[in-house]
Amino acid sequence: MSTRAFRLLIVDDDQTFAEAAGMLAGQEGFEVARAGTLAQAHRLLRDRRFDLLALDLQLPDGSGLELLEHVDLASQGKIIIVTGNPSIETAMHAVSQPVVDYLVKPLRPDRWIELLRSAQRTQPTANDAQLMRTGLIGRSEPVRRIVATLLRVAPTDAAVLVTGESGTGKELAAQTLHEASGRKGAFVALNCGAVPPDLLASQLFGHERGSFTGASARHIGVFEQAAHGTLFLDEITEMPQHLQVYLLRALETGTITRVGGDEAVATPTRVVSATNRDPLAAIAEGRLREDLFYRLADISVHMPPLRERGEDVVLLARVFIDRLNARYGQRKRLAHSSERVLLRHFWPGNVRELRSAVQRAYLLDNNDAIVVHPSAAQPGILGETETSVVFSVGMTMAEVERRMLLKTLAHYGNDKTAAARALGISVRTVHNHLARIAQDRDNVAA
Amino acid sequence: MSATGEHEWLHALRNATNATIASLAVVRRALEQGDVQVALTFVAHAEAAGERCRLLLLEERQVAPGDGRESPGESAA
Numbered sequence: 192m193s194t195r196a197f198r199l200l201i202v203d204d205d206q207t208f209a210e211a212a213g214m215l216a217g218q219e220g221f222e223v224a225r226a227g228t229l230a231q232a233h234r235l236l237r238d239r240r241f242d243l244l245a246l247d248l249q250l251p252d253g254s255g256l257e258l259l260e261h262v263d264l265a266s267q268g269k270i271i272i273v274t275g276n277p278s279i280e281t282a283m284h285a286v287s288q289p290v291v292d293y294l295v296k297p298l299r300p301d302r303w304i305e306l307l308r309s310a311q312r313t314q315p316t317a318n319d320a321q322l323m324r325t326g327l328i329g330r331s332e333p334v335r336r337i338v339a340t341l342l343r344v345a346p347t348d349a350a351v352l353v354t355g356e357s358g359t360g361k362e363l364a365a366q367t368l369h370e371a372s373g374r375k376g377a378f379v380a381l382n383c384g385a386v387p388p389d390l391l392a393s394q395l396f397g398h399e400r401g402s403f404t405g406a407s408a409r410h411i412g413v414f415e416q417a418a419h420g421t422l423f424l425d426e427i428t429e430m431p432q433h434l435q436v437y438l439l440r441a442l443e444t445g446t447i448t449r450v451g452g453d454e455a456v457a458t459p460t461r462v463v464s465a466t467n468r469d470p471l472a473a474i475a476e477g478r479l480r481e482d483l484f485y486r487l488a489d490i491s492v493h494m495p496p497l498r499e500r501g502e503d504v505v506l507l508a509r510v511f512i513d514r515l516n517a518r519y520g521q522r523k524r525l526a527h528s529s530e531r532v533l534l535r536h537f538w539p540g541n542v543r544e545l546r547s548a549v550q551r552a553y554l555l556d557n558n559d560a561i562v563v564h565p566s567a568a569q570p571g572i573l574g575e576t577e578t579s580v581v582f583s584v585g586m587t588m589a590e591v592e593r594r595m596l597l598k599t600l601a602h603y604g605n606d607k608t609a610a611a612r613a614l615g616i617s618v619r620t621v622h623n624h625l626a627r628i629a630q631d632r633d634n635v636a637a
Numbered sequence: 638m639s640a641t642g643e644h645e646w647l648h649a650l651r652n653a654t655n656a657t658i659a660s661l662a663v664v665r666r667a668l669e670q671g672d673v674q675v676a677l678t679f680v681a682h683a684e685a686a687g688e689r690c691r692l693l694l695l696e697e698r699q700v701a702p703g704d705g706r707e708s709p710g711e712s713a714a
Contacts, residue, residue: 205652207682207686208652211656211659211663249648275648275652276648297651297655298659
């Protein structure tokens with residue numbers, strides 16, 4: 192993700208301390224704002240988000256605790272209480288809030304610096320309440336980090352580029368951005384790879400009546416449909432180069448011109464784009480203009496593959512089953528034995544593959560405790576060919592061995608002797624491995 | 638001094654001491670970085686905050702004379 196300075200708000204009516212503390216924080220790389228009253232603090236917190244709030248409790252127009260009551264702490268950063276008037280009551284109140292420290296004046300400068308550095312080291316992650324506000328299902332650290340980033344960026348005008356493998360939830364991330372943005376306009380999605388290149392300009396920018404054969408009426412493009420809202424451009428690298436030039440111009444001027452028209456139409460539209468390609472590789476391959484990339488990626492968010500989200504896979508499977516239960520009026524549940532299988536599978540198709548596997552098991556399994564079998568065929572593993580296997584950090588050795596053995600056997604037409612020779616192991620070891628794989632499958636089915 | 642008065646006095650003294658220490662921390666950093674102008678500015682802040690401490694301590698001495706908190710030298714004076 193692009194980096195920006197950490198923002199610190201010092202709320203303290205002692206101007207000398209606030210100025211000195213702010214000076215020290217500025218030298219630590221913080222962007223510092225100061226408020227001497229509750230009213231000033233409220234104003235600043237309403238307009239901007241801060242990563243760290245240093246709050247004095249005794250202020251001219253009230254107690255700093257009032258600020259804790261009225262500020263949406265979930266969307267703000269950490270809070271340090273710095274008080275010259277400590278009491279058991281305020282300390283007790285503080286521990287019920289996301290207060291990271293309760294300091295009594297006079298404080299040691301080295302302690303202040305230590306807290307600032309600690310705040311910078313700790314990447315913000317979303318709490319459970321924030322996760323609930325989004326459609327992204329997960330409790331893992333990668334998901335919490337992404338949600339925290341999305342909620343932080345949502346109210347701004349920053350263009351966001353979402354990257355990640357197919358099925359990782361890029362459109363869901365874009366919807367989360369839109370819903371948390373407070374924008375009044377619509378969320379409109381367009382898959383640039385799914386529209387014939389000849390029609391894409393018209394889809395994007397609209398067209399005037401008679402602008403080309405068949406244009407019997409004026410058409411409003413997605414840019415205008417998403418005015419005051421969010422336009423999600425999926426598979427952005429599939430957009431033809433000449434249209435990328437027009438898109439860049441639209442983004443830079445905030446206006447579009449309909450095909451066949453000559454009037455510039457203002458489009459206050461926030462653009463969120465996505466690709467399952469590496470954007471830098473796409474630039475190198477000539478698929479994505481470099482100038483457009485920089486315009487689209489004020490902020491880049493990478494959606495992690497399901498295999499890197501730990502226990503989220505089990506949580507997601509249960510959520511999918513709950514949804515199916517609601518739809519079909521049943522009370523099925525995930526078989527305990529399935530959890531290990533779900534956690535061990537590579538999930539090349541990510542959440543989409545999981546949803547499909549759960550649905551298949553739900554519909555075909557007559558038991559209340561359903562056993563989810565990941566698809567035996569695993570098409571589309573990025574970078575794999577008939578004679579190569581892709582491994583990633585985090586895979587178990589058992590999975591590595593399983594995949595290598597099965598791929599080698601397939602390559603040699605299930606000839607175990609040839610496979611054993613190629614792998615440098617005995618035929619007996621091949622048999623042992625296959626027996627273990629079969630045993631694992633039986634355990635799951637049991 | 639009443640309990641409330643003493644509470645407020647202690648609060649003010651903590652604030653003034655805090656401001657003095659924080660200002661001096663900036664002075665040290667500024668001098669380490671060769672920024673004499675900033676150092677001088679915060680020396681002035683430290684002096685002002687130190688003066689607040691002095692006045693507060695003096696106020697305490699005047700309000701509660703002979704309570705054993707003044708220094709032996711001041712008592713003798």
